Amino acid sequence: xxxxxxxxTLLVSTDKVTIQTKEQIQKGLESKDAKQKAxxxxxxxxxxxxxEDTTPLVMTVIRYCINEEDHELKKLLMLFWEVTKKHDIxxxxxxxxxxxx
Numbered sequence: 813x814x815x816x817x818x819x820x821t822l823l824v825s826t827d828k829v830t831i832q833t834k835e836q837i838q839k840g841l842e843s844k845d846a847k848q849k850a851x852x853x854x855x856x857x858x859x860x861x862x863x864e865d866t867t868p869l870v871m872t873v874i875r876y877c878i879n880e881e882d883h884e885l886k887k888l889l890m891l892f893w894e895v896t897k898k899h900d901i902x903x904x905x906x907x908x909x910x911x912x913x
Contacts, residue, residue, distance in 0.1 A: 834869070841872045846882035853877060853888045860895040870896060870908045878912070 832840075832855050840852025853873065860866045873892060877885060898909045 837869065838872055841869065841876050846880055846885050849877050849880065850882065850885045850888055853885065853892060857888065857892055857895055860892075860897075867897060867906075867908075870906075874908060874911055 832852075837852045837855045837859075840848045840855070843849055843852070856866050856869050856873065873889070877889060880886070893912065898906060900906050
């Protein structure tokens with residue numbers, strides 16, 4: 813029997829959360845303010861956990877968030893790497909993940 817849900821080791825409360833559009837999230841990730849980036853990254857993580865396709869935002873996260881020194885943002889990045897899809901449909905490692913490692 814095919815598995816429809818992927819296992820996840822992360823449980824996040826979604827009380828009092830307003831979902832933003834992908835354009836708003838992208839703008840937040842590209843912001844110079846670390847708090848805005850953290851807020852946008854939380855939205856990406858929640859979207860990934862909800863089953864949304866967040867693969868178009870992976871390169872934006874790599875480009876604008878991976879070199880930040882903010883402690884909260886670094887912790888969120890660790891959660892993001894855990895929930896994002898690392899392999900394509902064929903099971904091969906996605907090229908973006910090579911940049912991360």
